[in-house]
Amino acid sequence: MMQWMTLFNKEMTENWRNKKWIWVPLVxxxxxxxxxxxxxxxxxxIDAVGGLPEGTIIEMPEPAPAEVVAMSLGQFSSxxxxxxxxxxxxxxxxxxxxxxxxxxLVKPVAYKNYISAKWAAHLLLILVAFAVGMFASxxxxxxxxxxxxxxxxxxxxxxxxxxxxxxxxxxxxYNTFFKTPGLVAFFSILTIVVMSIVTQIFGxxxxxxxxxxxxxxxxxxxxxxxxxQLVGTSIVTVAISIxxxxxSIYIFKTKELIQ
Amino acid sequence: MxxxxxxxxxxxxxxxxxxxxxxxxxxxxKCIALIGxxxxxxxxxxxxxxxxxxxxxxAITFQNMEVGSDFRSKIGYLPQYPVFHSWMTGLExxxxxxxxxxxxxxxxxNRAESLLLKVGxxxxxxxxxxxxxxxxxxxxxxxxxxxxxxxxxxxDEPVSSLDPIGRREVLTLMGELKEEMTILFSTHxxxxxxxxxxxxxxxxxxxxxxxxxxxxxREKYQTSSIKLEFQTDxxxxxxKVEKIASTTGSYIERNALYVSATDIQLARREILALVxxxxxxxxxxxxxxATLEDMFMKVVNQ
Numbered sequence: 001m002m003q004w005m006t007l008f009n010k011e012m013t014e015n016w017r018n019k020k021w022i023w024v025p026l027v028x029x030x031x032x033x034x035x036x037x038x039x040x041x042x043x044x045x046i047d048a049v050g051g052l053p054e055g056t057i058i059e060m061p062e063p064a065p066a067e068v069v070a071m072s073l074g075q076f077s078s079x080x081x082x083x084x085x086x087x088x089x090x091x092x093x094x095x096x097x098x099x100x101x102x103x104x105l106v107k108p109v110a111y112k113n114y115i116s117a118k119w120a121a122h123l124l125l126i127l128v129a130f131a132v133g134m135f136a137s138x139x140x141x142x143x144x145x146x147x148x149x150x151x152x153x154x155x156x157x158x159x160x161x162x163x164x165x166x167x168x169x170x171x172x173x174y175n176t177f178f179k180t181p182g183l184v185a186f187f188s189i190l191t192i193v194v195m196s197i198v199t200q201i202f203g204x205x206x207x208x209x210x211x212x213x214x215x216x217x218x219x220x221x222x223x224x225x226x227x228x229q230l231v232g233t234s235i236v237t238v239a240i241s242i243x244x245x246x247x248s249i250y251i252f253k254t255k256e257l258i259q
Numbered sequence: 260m261x262x263x264x265x266x267x268x269x270x271x272x273x274x275x276x277x278x279x280x281x282x283x284x285x286x287x288x289k290c291i292a293l294i295g296x297x298x299x300x301x302x303x304x305x306x307x308x309x310x311x312x313x314x315x316x317x318a319i320t321f322q323n324m325e326v327g328s329d330f331r332s333k334i335g336y337l338p339q340y341p342v343f344h345s346w347m348t349g350l351e352x353x354x355x356x357x358x359x360x361x362x363x364x365x366x367x368x369n370r371a372e373s374l375l376l377k378v379g380x381x382x383x384x385x386x387x388x389x390x391x392x393x394x395x396x397x398x399x400x401x402x403x404x405x406x407x408x409x410x411x412x413x414x415d416e417p418v419s420s421l422d423p424i425g426r427r428e429v430l431t432l433m434g435e436l437k438e439e440m441t442i443l444f445s446t447h448x449x450x451x452x453x454x455x456x457x458x459x460x461x462x463x464x465x466x467x468x469x470x471x472x473x474x475x476x477r478e479k480y481q482t483s484s485i486k487l488e489f490q491t492d493x494x495x496x497x498x499k500v501e502k503i504a505s506t507t508g509s510y511i512e513r514n515a516l517y518v519s520a521t522d523i524q525l526a527r528r529e530i531l532a533l534v535x536x537x538x539x540x541x542x543x544x545x546x547x548x549a550t551l552e553d554m555f556m557k558v559v560n561q
Contacts, residue, residue: 002358002361003358003359003361006355006358006359007359010344010355014344014346017346018346098342099338099340099341099342100342100343100344102311102338102341102342103336103338103341103342103343103356103400103403104359105311106309106310106311106331106334106336107331107332107356107359107360107407108329108331108332108359108360108361109331109359256312256313257311257312
């Protein structure tokens with residue numbers, strides 16, 4: 001445990017000194033509020049830019065809070081995933097590639113501590129950044145579009161959090177697989193894209209695919225009811241993540257770390 | 260029984276065998292030099308011993324420990340090109356190393372402070388490692404390797420990348436550490452090996468070609484030669500020298516004639532007699548003692 005804390009603290013300090021603790025939350029806030037704000041102010045924006053003939057009346061349906069939540073989550077599912085992968089692609093692969101791992105792993109470091117401390121530190125960063133970003137989105141939704149209860153906000157964090165857990169774990173998994181950070185990023189994103197395509201094609205069979213989480217969360221906010229699909233999908237997502245984490249440790253143990 | 264024993268270590272890759280069936284034993288508190296040309300397998304052996312590379316076959320046993328158990332806590336290791344977290348300070352990195360080696364917080368800090376003093380980078384302890392020079396990194400590398408008081412310290416080419424001053428400092432430091440622990444280091448610079456090591460392991464193409472203490476090897480490969488310099492026509496005198504019964508061979512290199520002989524004293528007398536009798540235009544006459552380099556070349560070229 002002491003060793004785990006040492007490794008975890010090192011990750012936290014590193015992410016603080018390289019400013020990830022500042023820019024990741026800021027980018028996540030930006031991702032979360034861009035859509036709510038641009039949707040709300042679209043008529044004014046079009047007006048200011050001009051280009052429409054005199055006398056045109058712009059009428060846009062005002063989206064419901066649930067739809068705005070879906071927009072924010074949509075941003076996290078695309079740009080958010082990209083940022084998660086880019087910030088974590090070198091956490092292990094990079095240390096092996098540049099040689100620091102050669103100094104660290106000759107110490108009596110348990111590989112499970114090394115992997116899980118890195119995983120936990122990155123997960124914490126991403127979850128906090130997501131909570132902050134989503135909080136900003138929640139604030140603007142209440143201000144501009146209508147009521148969204150704080151309880152709903154917490155449930156959004158909880159359920160979408162499992163998706164983020166999956167993405168972070170997937171990136172850690174590929175980190176133990178490849179020695180090149182670029183490949184880690186490429187395969188993480190490829191996996192998510194393929195999963196999303198497969199889920200769309202075989203949607204009827206893959207009711208509990210992690211890629212469906214956003215849809216179920218939208219339904220939850222709209223109907224104000226937690227469906228069994230949402231709970232089931234979350235459990236599946238968490239389970240896949242746990243398996244991936246255990247696999248990562250196993251791969252790391254058996255792999256040749258140095259060429 | 261020695262401190263560490265390697266049994267038939269082999270490491271092969273697809274294209275080549277880096278280490279081929281090597282066995283050896285290290286005694287406590289010795290300083291052993293691993294010598295060999297580039298690509299002989301020095302780094303591979305050190306990495307296997309340090310536990311970051313698994314041998315294809317063979318095993319390592321540590322004194323009083325079961326085969327296959329994790330003996331990383333007994334070992335300190337410094338790679339040839341150590342890379343640190345450049346965002347940490349020297350002190351932070353040492354404390355981090357100590358904590359990873361399961362030292363307590365207080366102990367890590369105390370050890371870190373005293374080692375910074377010992378390796379002579381006390382002034383830079385709060386500077387980011389990213390700003391360290393090569394020599395400072397090498398010294399920090401040694402400090403992190405011994406923070407947990409290992410029984411064996413393994414250094415991969417510890418001085419080859421340093422300037423003469425840094426080289427001298429690190430060699431002196433190794434001389435001091437030799438009193439406290441077993442040191443195993445690789446080098447291709449023979450004078451360094453000559454200076455600090457008690458024993459030598461000579462490697463070629465992944466195999467040990469010779470081993471033993473410095474004195475043993477010196478005796479075994481003790482050969483001497485006579486170096487003659489002339490004003491003119493070396494080849495003429497080479498022929499004459501070769502006719503002398505006690506000489507066994509000769510070669511010309513850079514305006515000097517080198518003569519080897521079975522009995523060097525006899526050869527000296529005979530050559531000098533010839534020189535004075537025929538009045539050779541001799542510039543210099545030198546008796547060469549065999550250097551470690553000669554021995555190395557001899558063993559490696561066998």
